[in-house]
Amino acid sequence: MRIFSRLLAVVGGLRWYNSEAHKRKKLIILGTGWAGYSLLKHVNKKLFDVVVVSPRNHFLFTPLLASTTVGTLEFRSIIEPIRNHGFRDERDFHLSRAVGLDKQKRIISCQSELDSTRQYDLFYDRLVIAVGALSNTFGVPGVEKYAFFLKEIADAQKIRNRILVNVELATQPGVPEDERSRLLHFVVVGGGPTGVEFSAEFYDFLKQDIARLYPGERDMVKVTLIEANQILSSFDIKLRRYAEGKIKQRSQMKLLRGSVVEVKQNSIKLKDGTELPCGLVVWSTGVAPRMFTETIGVEKDDREQIVVDEYLRSVSDRKKCIYAIGDCAYVKNSPLPCTAQVAERQGRYLAKALSQEDPPKFHFKHFGMLAYIGEYKALAETPVAKSRGFTSWVLWRSAYTTRLGSWRLRMQVPLDWIKTFFYGRDTSRF
Ligand code: FAD
Ligand code: MG
Numbered sequence: 001m002r003i004f005s006r007l008l009a010v011v012g013g014l015r016w017y018n019s020e021a022h023k024r025k026k027l028i029i030l031g032t033g034w035a036g037y038s039l040l041k042h043v044n045k046k047l048f049d050v051v052v053v054s055p056r057n058h059f060l061f062t063p064l065l066a067s068t069t070v071g072t073l074e075f076r077s078i079i080e081p082i083r084n085h086g087f088r089d090e091r092d093f094h095l096s097r098a099v100g101l102d103k104q105k106r107i108i109s110c111q112s113e114l115d116s117t118r119q120y121d122l123f124y125d126r127l128v129i130a131v132g133a134l135s136n137t138f139g140v141p142g143v144e145k146y147a148f149f150l151k152e153i154a155d156a157q158k159i160r161n162r163i164l165v166n167v168e169l170a171t172q173p174g175v176p177e178d179e180r181s182r183l184l185h186f187v188v189v190g191g192g193p194t195g196v197e198f199s200a201e202f203y204d205f206l207k208q209d210i211a212r213l214y215p216g217e218r219d220m221v222k223v224t225l226i227e228a229n230q231i232l233s234s235f236d237i238k239l240r241r242y243a244e245g246k247i248k249q250r251s252q253m254k255l256l257r258g259s260v261v262e263v264k265q266n267s268i269k270l271k272d273g274t275e276l277p278c279g280l281v282v283w284s285t286g287v288a289p290r291m292f293t294e295t296i297g298v299e300k301d302d303r304e305q306i307v308v309d310e311y312l313r314s315v316s317d318r319k320k321c322i323y324a325i326g327d328c329a330y331v332k333n334s335p336l337p338c339t340a341q342v343a344e345r346q347g348r349y350l351a352k353a354l355s356q357e358d359p360p361k362f363h364f365k366h367f368g369m370l371a372y373i374g375e376y377k378a379l380a381e382t383p384v385a386k387s388r389g390f391t392s393w394v395l396w397r398s399a400y401t402t403r404l405g406s407w408r409l410r411m412q413v414p415l416d417w418i419k420t421f422f423y424g425r426d427t428s429r430f
Pocket of ligand 1: 030031032033034035036053054055056062063064065066096097098099130131132133150151193194290292325326327328338339340341342343370
């Protein structure tokens with residue numbers, strides 16, 4: 001009798017499970033960056049069969065990416081595997097990129113990131129495009145070929161490797177003086193937060209580790225930050241001046257106002273004709289659309305971002321089931337900056353809105369900005385206060401620790417900071 005009633009319960013349960021599965025709509029999220037990851041974490045998985053397509057199987061905490069280029073933090077300390085976030089079926093995550101969209105049939109075409117001959121289609125009820133953006137080269141010759149971008153963990157790895165190679169080469173016998181000085185000249189193009197933070201991290205590495213490990217080379221190392229207009233232009237003028245002042249005080253760091261017209265293998269050329277020999281160029285100037293965003297047939301603005309309404313729905317999708325969030329989207333009539341803060345908030349909003357009959361409009365409230373400028377100093381600008389220096393640096397570190405996205409990272413990052421403080425950065429090359 002007991003067995004019989006158990007069987008009945010199991011059959012009943014299965015029937016309930018099947019009917020629930022039947023009711024669930026298929027939600028496809030493209031991308032595992034700030035926007036896609038935040039949506040994935042918060043969406044109600046009882047209401048949707050969530051499928052994620054991304055060429056990257058981890059979330060990357062971009063605000064701390066610059067710290068990994070010199071080894072202040074380790075690469076794995078700022079990434080979170082996407083599979084830790086509860087998929088109903090292991091096949092619901094696709095390590096692939098979206099390459100096409102058929103709005104009529106509601107189909108996304110995918111290409112495997114592991115085998116490019118593998119192409120397939122996926123059907124969706126709701127589609128969220130969160131593919132982010134690329135670094136903008138402004139068509140400057142040589143950038144794609146010779147400069148380094150700072151966007152993904154692999155970029156940071158390449159930069160770290162190049163720095164170590166150049167410093168090691170400079171110590172080897174027979175390298176002429178002018179070649180040593182070229183190898184040890186590091187150029188950063190773009191004075192936005194990313195360019196400034198990378199220069200700052202590099203400067204700390206120079207002062208705290210290169211000076212100690214390579215005493216014969218330390219005075220030859222130089223950093224040049226090139227910006228056509230103002231550095232940190234989104235910050236308040238007083239904070240900007242403070243940062244400029246601090247940078248100018250550093251004898252081995254130079255702030256150069258100018259436009260780059262060409263990047264060559266061993267040098268960089270400016271508009272006024274100057275050519276600067278250098279061993280590394282990091283390119284960090286604005287955003288450009290990804291190929292997927294460029295090619296799909298939905299309405300876009302002049303910067304090729306997908307135009308969405310106040311509910312973050314693509315304005316050209318009559319079926320109202322395509323959404324775009326993060327760096328690849330443009331909210332009609334209320335343009336927002338391309339930041340992690342905006343992307344994360346849009347993902348969180350959509351997670352809620354997707355399960356509401358009549359959702360409220362998306363509204364963005366700016367919490368403030370932070371930027372590290374080196375030597376334990378940062379800038380902090382919030383709607384209530386503006387600060388700078390060491391206290392802002394403490395705020396910078398604490399704010400980022402709390403935003404890290406998972407408890408594992410919240411443990412890992414402070415441990416790396418402590419390790420670096422006591423034992424210096426790891427300069428092993430492999
Ligand atoms: P991304 O985070 O770039 O994610 C895009 C995702 O889409 C990735 O997973 C990518 O692999 C995937 N993808 C790409 N192509 C496809 C495709 N065809 N199909 C499917 N998936 C695809 N913002 C701040 O607010 N504060 C900061 O301090 C800050 N610091 C930064 C530091 C650095 C070094 C960088 C690079 C950026 C920083 N930003 C910061 C900006 C912030 O990182 C971006 O605004 C944010 O990442 C945008 O989120 P997103 O989800 O739109 O795009
Ligand atoms: Mg994303």
